[in-house]
Amino acid sequence: MEQLLNLLPPLLEGTWVTIQLALASTVLGGILSFAAGIGKLSRNFFVRAISVAYIEIFRGTSLLVQMFWLFFALPLMGISLSPVLAGILALSLNIGAYGAEVVRGAINSVTQGQYEAAVALNFSKRYTLWHVILPQALVEMMPPFGNLVVQNLKDTALVSLITLADLTFRAQNLRNLTLDSVPIYSLTLVIYFVLALIFMSGMRWLERVIAFRVGVAQGRARA
């Protein structure tokens, strides 16, 4: 028991880094998802081409390859990224590509009648997208986004391989120091599990809030 208590402080320090990484890359990844997901549906050929290329490249290769590429290969082109920046960038670019497919799918799932009604009401394209389509699509997006957030949290463990002192990195350090593999890795797994449960319930709460808000907005529009 005492041994476990001694392990906890360094692991919790790493946990805090993991949480920050997960939050930062989730937010940045969310923005990328919308940009690329909407971009893939754009009428402009170049916007569409860039979005498709981004999505295919980042979904088609390993996250770890992307991370190593940003960390080891880019400096040789004169662009040097710190481990934190390379880690966050790789995580958000990766999860953003998966999120883009979710956004695209959700937008496509909005029924044709909604578009026709928006045309009949003479709404502009932008107004239709932001005030008619996206609010409805957002409700559809939330469950798959919840899965991606947990996926992203798990993926943050990879930053330990580019020397970032996250939870996994701390666990590795402790093992090299003490060789107590069983308690260290068991505790690390449990911490990740608890984090995942917290992130999941956070996303479920957000899901309910959004569904409620969109429902209210529709009610007001009808009245």
Next chain:
Amino acid sequence: MLFGIEWDTSSDLAFAISILPILLRGLIVTVQATALGFVIAIVLGLILALLRMVPLKIVSWPTAIFLEFVRDTPLLVQLFFLYFVLPEYGIVLPAFLTGAIALGLQYSGYTAEVYRAGIEAIPRGQWEASIALNMPAWLLFRDVIIPQAFPRIVPALGNYLVSMLKDTAILSAVTVLEMLHVGRIIGDRTFRYFIPLTMVGGLYLVLTLLSSLAVRFTENKLPKDGIPLR
């Protein structure tokens, strides 16, 4: 030099051409790890999915918690756990085997969910009809449930195969000489990371494209309404 193959650093193109056969050696290991990991995942996932459905709570609850735990913790940490903890209990496995087991374990959490969803998607009427016909459970599964669940399960499993292929890169963390690790070693020795790592990315892209095509092809070949009875 790696695997007895020399690289040629006279120009970028010559370098790229000379390291391609070395990277392909790594690619073979990547494919092998995926194949073994996937076999473990579909077998273990099926066992876990069935245990999850056992009407005894002493069996189904721990299985459900185990599945949730495996799904929600990082593959890398699970891999380290197996790699460092198993030898403490006298189980010393080669890194490749440990890696394949870790992949199979993590993905069994996903495949178990695929099996469950595939079986639950069978309409209730089918179960009721088989009860009405007094069908024994094994016949119900052999002739009613599995033939109909199969076309739903296979495409989802295929997607996880592609996903697992990409995750094999993580095995480089425990010294498995798969493609990414080989690329890193070339970079470490020549101080040229750009070309090998970009080529590794390109090779992954080719691999995932080919395997996605294979998955789509099988999906289209499957009878949508289930496998016809003999």
